[in-house]
Amino acid sequence: xxxxxxxxxxxxxxxxxxxxxxxxxxxxxxxxxxxxxxxxxxxxxxxxxxxxxxxxxxxxxxxxxxxxxxxxxxxxxxxxxxxxxxxxxxxxxxxxxxxxxxxxxxxxxxxxxxxxxxxxxxxxxxxxxxxxxxxxxxxxxxxxxxxxxxxxxxxxxxxxxxxxxxxxxxxxxxxxxxxxxxxxxxxxxxxxxxxxxxxxxxxxxxxxxxxxxxxxxxxxxxxxxxxxxxxxxxxxxxxxxxxxxxxxxxxxxxxxxxxxxxxxxxxxxxxxxxxxxxxxxxxxxxxxxxxxxxxxxxxxxxxxxxxxxxxxxxxxxxxxxxxxxxxxxxxxxxxxxxxxxxxxxxxxxxxxxxxxxxxxxxxxxxxxx
Amino acid sequence: xxxxxxxxxxxxxxxxxxxxxxxxxxxxxxxxxxxxxxxxxxxxxxxxxxxxxxxxxxxxxxxxxxxxxxxxxxxxxxxxxxxxxxxxxxxxxxxxxxxxxxxxxxxxxxxxxxxxxxxxxxxxxxxxxxxxxxxxxxxxxxxxxxxxxxxxxxxxxxxxxxxxxxxxxxxxxxxxxxxxxxxxxxxxxxxxxxxxxxxxxxxxxxxxxxxxxxxxxxxxxxxxxxxxxxxxxxxxxxxxxxxxxxxxxxxxxxxxxxxxxxxxxxxxxxxxxxxxxxxxxxxxxxxxxxxxxxxxxxxxxxxxxxxxxxxxxxxxxxxxxxxxxxxxxxxxxxxxxxxxxxxxxxxxxxxxxxxxxxxxxxxxxxxxx
Numbered sequence: 001x002x003x004x005x006x007x008x009x010x011x012x013x014x015x016x017x018x019x020x021x022x023x024x025x026x027x028x029x030x031x032x033x034x035x036x037x038x039x040x041x042x043x044x045x046x047x048x049x050x051x052x053x054x055x056x057x058x059x060x061x062x063x064x065x066x067x068x069x070x071x072x073x074x075x076x077x078x079x080x081x082x083x084x085x086x087x088x089x090x091x092x093x094x095x096x097x098x099x100x101x102x103x104x105x106x107x108x109x110x111x112x113x114x115x116x117x118x119x120x121x122x123x124x125x126x127x128x129x130x131x132x133x134x135x136x137x138x139x140x141x142x143x144x145x146x147x148x149x150x151x152x153x154x155x156x157x158x159x160x161x162x163x164x165x166x167x168x169x170x171x172x173x174x175x176x177x178x179x180x181x182x183x184x185x186x187x188x189x190x191x192x193x194x195x196x197x198x199x200x201x202x203x204x205x206x207x208x209x210x211x212x213x214x215x216x217x218x219x220x221x222x223x224x225x226x227x228x229x230x231x232x233x234x235x236x237x238x239x240x241x242x243x244x245x246x247x248x249x250x251x252x253x254x255x256x257x258x259x260x261x262x263x264x265x266x267x268x269x270x271x272x273x274x275x276x277x278x279x280x281x282x283x284x285x286x287x288x289x290x291x292x293x294x295x296x297x298x299x300x301x302x303x304x305x306x307x308x309x310x311x312x313x314x315x316x317x318x319x320x321x322x323x324x325x326x327x328x329x330x331x332x333x334x335x336x337x338x339x340x341x342x343x344x345x346x347x348x349x350x351x352x353x354x355x356x357x358x359x360x361x362x363x364x365x366x367x368x369x
Numbered sequence: 370x371x372x373x374x375x376x377x378x379x380x381x382x383x384x385x386x387x388x389x390x391x392x393x394x395x396x397x398x399x400x401x402x403x404x405x406x407x408x409x410x411x412x413x414x415x416x417x418x419x420x421x422x423x424x425x426x427x428x429x430x431x432x433x434x435x436x437x438x439x440x441x442x443x444x445x446x447x448x449x450x451x452x453x454x455x456x457x458x459x460x461x462x463x464x465x466x467x468x469x470x471x472x473x474x475x476x477x478x479x480x481x482x483x484x485x486x487x488x489x490x491x492x493x494x495x496x497x498x499x500x501x502x503x504x505x506x507x508x509x510x511x512x513x514x515x516x517x518x519x520x521x522x523x524x525x526x527x528x529x530x531x532x533x534x535x536x537x538x539x540x541x542x543x544x545x546x547x548x549x550x551x552x553x554x555x556x557x558x559x560x561x562x563x564x565x566x567x568x569x570x571x572x573x574x575x576x577x578x579x580x581x582x583x584x585x586x587x588x589x590x591x592x593x594x595x596x597x598x599x600x601x602x603x604x605x606x607x608x609x610x611x612x613x614x615x616x617x618x619x620x621x622x623x624x625x626x627x628x629x630x631x632x633x634x635x636x637x638x639x640x641x642x643x644x645x646x647x648x649x650x651x652x653x654x655x656x657x658x659x660x661x662x663x664x665x666x667x668x669x670x671x672x673x674x675x676x677x678x679x680x681x682x683x684x685x686x687x688x689x690x691x692x693x694x695x696x697x698x699x700x701x702x703x704x705x706x707x708x709x710x711x712x713x714x715x716x717x718x719x720x721x722x723x724x725x726x727x728x729x730x731x732x733x734x735x736x737x738x
Contacts (some may be wrong), residue, residue, distance in 0.1 A: 013389065020386040020409065021696045023679075040389065040409050270692055270715075279688070288691035292661065310392075319648070322657035323639055327390045346639075 001282055002027065004061035006048040007068035008037035010329035010339065011258040014266070015067065016040050018274035024282070029057045036330045051075045058084055063281050065235070069097055069256055070138075087281055088235035088256045096256045099134045099163045106251055109230040111223060113251045114166040114242070122157050127164040129153075136161040168242040168250055174210050175261035178224040179236040179276045179286055186228060187276065187286040189269060191220050192261050194240070205357050206264050206297040211350060212243065219249055227254065236277040238262060260299070264344045267325050268295025293346060294353045300341040300366050302334035308368035310334040317363050318343065324360070333368075340366050370651055371396065373430035375417040376437035377404035379698035379708065380627040383635070384436065385409050387643035393651070398426045405699045420444045427453055432650050434604070438466055438625055439507075456650055457604035457625045465625045468503045468532045475620055478599040480592055482620040483535040483611070491526050496533040498522075505530040537619055543579050543610040544630035547593040548645045548655055549603045556645065556655040558638060560589050561630050563609070574726050575633050575666040580719060581612065588618055596623065605646040607631060629668070633713045636694050637664025662715060663722045669710040669735050671703035677737035679703040686732050687712065693729070702737075709735050 001024045005012045008030030016026045016037060028037040029044045037043065046053040048068070054075035058064045063085045064076065076090035095101045106113035117127040129151070135144035135158055147167060148157060173196060177189040193210035210217075224239050231237070238259030240252040262273035271287035279286055300312070310333060318324060328341035343360055347353035370393045374381045377399030385395045385406060397406040398413045406412065415422040417437070423444035427433045432454040433445065445459035464470045475482035486496040498520070504513035504527055516536060517526060542565060546558040562579035579586075593608050600606070607628030609621040631642035640656035648655055669681070679702060687693060697710035712729055716722035 017386055017389040020382065020699070021694070023697045023699055023701070025408075039394075039411075042408075285685065285689040287688075290691075316654060319656075320654040322659075325390070328392045330389070330392055332392070 001025070002060070002062045003281055004029070004058055004064045005037070005041075006054065006057070006064070006066045006071045008032065008035035008041075008043065009067055010036045010331075010341075012037045012067040013040065013330060014263075014327070015258060015274045015277055018272060019278045022278070022282075027057070027061060029053070034332065039330070048072065055079065058086075063087060065277075065281055066093065066257055069093055073097060088231070088233040088237070092231045092233040092235075093256055096254055098136050099253075100136045100161065102253065103163050103165075105230070109226065111226055111230070111251055112249065114168050116166065117164045118162075119164060120161050122154070122159045125154075125157075125164065128166075130167045132165040132167055133157060134163045134165060136163065169245045170242050171245045171247075172210065172212070172243040173252070174212065174216075174220060174241040174243055174249070175206075175238055175259065176220050176224045176241070177236060177238050177259065177262045177265075177273050177276075178228050179273075179280050180228050180234045181280050181286055182234045182283040183285075185286045186225065187289055188221055188224055189262060189265055189273065189276075189289045190291050191217060192264070194261055204299060205354075206261055207350065207353060207357075208264050208268055208295050209291055216243060216247070216249060223249070223251065227251075234283075235280050236273060260297075260339075260342075263327070263342050264295040264297040265289070266327065267323075267344050267346060268292060293348050294350055296345045296347070296353045296357050298343045298345070298357050298360055299339060300328070300343065300364065302336050302338035302340055302366050304336045306367040307335045308333055310340060311367050311369045312341075312364060313367055314364040318360055321356070321360070323347065324356070334366050370394070371429070371431045372650055373398070373427055373433045374406070374410075375423065375426070375433070375435045375440040377401065377406035377410075377412065378436055379405045379700075379710075381406045381436040382409065382698060383632075383696070384627060384643045384646060387641060388647045391647070391651075396426070396430060398422070403701065408699070417441065424448065427455075432456060434646075434650055435462065435626055438462055442466060456602070457600070457606070458602040461600045461602040461604075462625055465623055467505050468622075469505045469530065471622065472532050472534075474599070478595065480595055480599070480620055481618065483537050485535065486533045487531075488533060489530050491523070491528045494523070494526075494533065497535075499536045501534040501536055502526060503532045503534060505532065537611040538614045539611050540614045540616075541579065541581070541612040542621070543581065543585075543589060543612055543618070544575075544607055544628065545589050545593045545610070546605060546607050546628065546631045546634075546642050546645075547597050548605040548649050549597050550649045550655055551603045551652040552654075554655045555594065555597060556658055557590055557593055558631060558634055558642065558645075558658045559660050560586060561633070563630055573668060574723075575630055576719065576722060576726075577633050577637055577664050578660055585612060585616070585618060592618070592620065596620075603652075604649050605642060629666075629708075629711075632696070632711050633664040633666040634658070635696065636692075636713050636715060637661060662717050663719055665714045665716070665722045665726050667712045667714070667726050667729055668708060669697070669712065669733065671705050671707035671709055671735050673705045675735070675737040676704045677702060679709060680736050680738045681710075681733060682736055683733040687729055690725070690729070692716065693725070703735050 004027045008028040013036035026041040028041045048071045054072045058079045073094040130149040173194040175192045190209040192208040195205040238255045265272040270290045323346040325344040373396045377397040382405035395410040397410045417440045423441045427448045442463040499518040542563040544561045559578040561577040564574040607624045634641040639659045692715040694713040
């Protein structure tokens with residue numbers, strides 16, 4: 001099958017890597033000719049935010065998908081009209097692209113999400129402190145999100161269309177990955193716990209399965225099913241949750257694609273999120289997602305003060321560790337905060353897993369030569 | 370690292386697929402521009418049996434390897450002389466390429482292998498019936514090997530330099546994969562049992578771990594270590610054994626590369642033969658090879674009477690089965706006997722594994738559209 005992917009980053013790379021088990025042809029579109037997918041797919045250099053570029057790229061594909069949601073969704077709508085299969089569909093991509101539409105979608109579909117106010121500008125603010133400001137568009141990897149604690153913080157408020165959201169008293173951050181194919185089959189992955197880095201606001205550790213009660217587990221799964229039923233789209237979605245200190249879960253946000261919170265599924269589950277996503281694209285039976293014990297993931301992020309040709313300090317020591325899997329993204333240069341790769345770990349207990357993740361974090365550093 | 374591979378078939382493809390987790394650049398050389406590696410590596414069309422072609426291909430690589438042993442080994446010797454790292458080294462490739470040298474190598478190194486006579490032509494035969502004739506060169510996938518049962522069969526004797534080998538009364542065929550890096554680390558994979566198809570003489574099922582006593586296991590492992598020590602080469606080797614009905618093991622032959630008998634390691638072991646081979650190429654610490662329960666493999670071979678654009682009948686049903694992993698080789702056309710892919714299976718017991726393999730074999734057929 002001729003499969004087109006908007007975006008040529010690491011998510012696309014790992015999708016293509018996984019799908020090399022099958023006989024499909026992958027085509028990628030990305031503005032960066034050195035992107036992670038360039039050498040392993042039929043590559044087109046171009047801007048996936050541009051209407052004409054996306055239209056031209058997509059028109060001869062059998063199925064078109066994304067590995068980043070900030071693409072030209074109008075072009076995808078147009079391609080759907082002329083009969084190209086777009087997964088996930090253009091409508092749900094549009095909804096998720098805009099935080100305002102996303103919040104309204106949750107509200108209209110009775111999906112629990114923190115209370116909010118929509119504002120077009122600063123003057124419209126009528127919401128109790130402290131709150132979270134989420135820009136309507138342009139947010140990614142924690143960018144476009146800030147906490148406004150009090151009147152004084154309003155000085156740094158971004159004067160743009162935004163969602164103001166009640167600040168949740170977070171106990172844990174959870175994520176679930178759910179997939180649906182065109183046959184209507186639906187499957188979830190075990191719920192993952194995300195432990196965030198307070199400074200970079202990028203995922204730091206994943207731990208799977210999450211340490212939560214069966215009730216919370218059931219609730220998260222039920223909300224995920226509610227979401228995918230309301231979305232009316234096949235594809236794979238990562239839904240991020242807050243579990244608050246009162247034991248209630250709230251949807252934080254949803255990605256209509258492969259997600260960092262599912263990376264440990266590469267070795268931790270009977271099949272990975274990449275295999276499952278592939279199966280939604282070609283409408284194959286969905287794969288089993290059972291966990292093999294405990295699995296975890298650690299992001300490899302470009303260290304502060306290093307920019308240039310990447311060097312992974314400590315890699316050799318990590319490669320000596322059993323049940324430890326290094327995944328680099330084929331990026332030649334590092335810069336502070338750049339996602340360069342990740343490391344998956346398997347363990348028999350949660351304690352062993354966390355110990356191993358902490359040890360690895362102390363051993364490895366992403367620097368430049 | 371710039372890694373060159375002679376050959377662009379499925380072994381190379383799965384090596385590259387596995388190594389996409391790292392940041393190396395793969396270069397492949399193959400006469401067929403539609404080969405399995407063409408679209409996923411820097412591809413050079415050319416004959417790997419040709420001296421000048423191999424020399425030109427290899428001279429700017431940091432490490433050079435093979436995914437088929439029938440390459441121009443003289444060119445590899447020359448490249449070694451000018452400082453290119455060749456894994457496995459040219460000398461052991463030369464020995465393995467020629468059945469006569471290979472047999473003498475076993476004899477000289479006290480590696481048990483069936484009794485034999487070397488003949489340059491038919492007139493020199495002085496060996497009791499029945500025996501196996503193995504052509505000195507040109508054998509592959511069971512070609513170039515035949516059984517001569519009696520005087521009459523001599524009519525079909527190939528009048529070429531050959532090894533005549535005592536016919537072993539086979540109880541089981543076994544295989545072990547062993548790897549060594551330049552640091553001197555050595556690791557084996559669990560021993561695999563191979564169940565052959567009597568007609569095509571291509572591997573049919575693999576079952577891992579093999580159902581053998583600890584004594585046999587120890588002996589196979591010890592012979593594998595003896596081999597790799599005598600070979601004086603880093604790299605990965607698959608050593609095939611006969612276990613005879615008296616309980617004695619004999620080396621049948623060795624491949625100085627990735628091997629069909631190790632395919633189930635992709636999902637069946639903590640790390641696959643592809644990961645291990647990669648690690649020998651870049652001289653990284655060797656990976657752990659523990660089994661996750663029982664694993665098996667079934668080859669997908671082009672069915673009789675079908676030649677043309679491939680279609681995998683029954684694929685959808687197989688994709689519904691849990692712990693079942695399809696690996697296709699990116700070959701667009703099938704012909705009778707062509708290796709098109711394989712299917713790996715995991716199970717908790719040997720009985721379940723065999724049952725699943727037999728079921729899958731009954732469901733799937735490699736035909737043309």
